[in-house]
Amino acid sequence: MARPLLYDYWRSSASYRVRIALNLKAIAFDRVAVDLVAGAHRSPAHLAVNPQGLVPALEIDGQILTQSLAIIEYLDETRPEPALLPGDPMARAKVRRLALAVACDIHPVSNLGVLARVGALAGPQARTDWNRDNIAEGLEAIEAMLDHPGFSGRFCHGTEPSLADCALVPQLYNAARWGVDFAHLPRISAVSRACGGHPAFVAAHPDQFDPSREARAFEGERA
C-alpha cells in the first residue's frame, strides 16, 4: 500500500490539523506542497484533486479525501489507535463541538480569501482588525466551552489529545502570528503548553515545513 499523500500548505491551519492527526497515529506520509500565496490551489491540477480549491487533501487507501475534519474522522475509523474521539456518544459530541467551533466559527472568517476581500474593501488596517477581533472573540468562547467536566487541565478533553486539540492548536498558532494574546485564558493556555510539548504536535508545526527554512537547510547541506 502506498504511503498516504498529503496536499498541504505549510501555514494552512486545516493542513496542520491533519498533520497532527497523522503524527498522533504514527502514519508516515508524503507531502505535496500547494503554495496558496502563489495561487497554486486554483490551478487545474489542484482543482482535479479538490474541486473546492482548498488544502488539505489526503490521498489514502486509493482515494482522495478532503475537508480536514472528515479526513481525521476517517483516520480514526480506519486506524483506531490511539483514538482521537472518546467512546461515549455524549463525550464525542463535546469533542466534536470544540473542533467545529474552531473549524466553522473562527477559521473560515479568517481565511486568506476572506481577509483579501476585506482588505480590498476597507484597507489593511480593517483587515488586521477584522482578523484579530474574530480570533479573539472565538477563543473567548472556546475558553468558556472548555469549562466542562471532561477538561483535564492538559488536553481539551480527557488526558490524551483528541480531534479538538488537532483543531485548536493550529488556531493558536494563527492567533500568535496575528498578535492575538491568549495568556489571560487559562484553559487554552494549558492546552497550548501540553500540546507544545507533545512530539506529534511539534513534528506537525508549520515551522517544520517553512519553505525558506527548507531552502536554508538545503543551502547548509551544500555548503
Add this chain to the structure above:
Amino acid sequence: MARPLLYDYWRSSASYRVRIALNLKAIAFDRVAVDLVAGAHRSPAHLAVNPQGLVPALEIDGQILTQSLAIIEYLDETRPEPALLPGDPMARAKVRRLALAVACDIHPVSNLGVLARVGALAGPQARTDWNRDNIAEGLEAIEAMLDHPGFSGRFCHGTEPSLADCALVPQLYNAARWGVDFAHLPRISAVSRACGGHPAFVAAHPDQFDPSREARAFEGERA
C-alpha cells in the same frame, strides 16, 4: 424522558439542519425561539445555554449540545435509524466532506455577524455582493463534489437523505433568499427537488416557524 428541547431561530441555517435531522429520525421536540435579529443570542440566559452565543443548541438526554453537525452525529450514534451516515468509512468521509464544505466554507462567511461587519465597513451593496459571491462560489464547488459515484440523482449520497442533505438544503434556502440562482447546477437542483418533496424537510422549513406567520395564525384562531 423529557422531549428534546431545541433552541433555534427560524431562519438560521444551522438550526434548520438540526430540525431536518430530528424529523428524519421522527424525534418529537419542543422549541425555544431565540431571536437573533433582536440580539437574544447574546443574553446571559442564552450564553448560559451556549457560550458561543449561537443557535442551535439541543437539550437532550440530560445535557445541552451545540454545533449542528456534532448534534446530528450524536443523534445518529444514539438513534441510529434511519442512518444519516453510510456504514463504510470512505463513504462516511464523502458525506461528511459535503456537509463540512457547507458548514465550514459557505455558511460562516455569510452569517449575520459577518455580513453586519461587511456592511459597516463598506455599505449595503458590498454586503449583498459579498454574500452572493460567497454562496455562488460555494455552490459551484459543491456541484463539482457531487460528481461522484455515490450520487444517486436524488440525494447527495445514495438513495436516502444523509447528513450532507441536512447541511445543503438550508444553504439552498439561503441562496434563494439572496437571489443566488442555482438552476444551472443540475446535481444541486436534483437534490433540491428530491428534498423539497420529502416530508422531513418540508416540516423543518423556516416558513413553518416564521413568527409573523405564527402571529397571523394566532390572529386567525382568535377571529
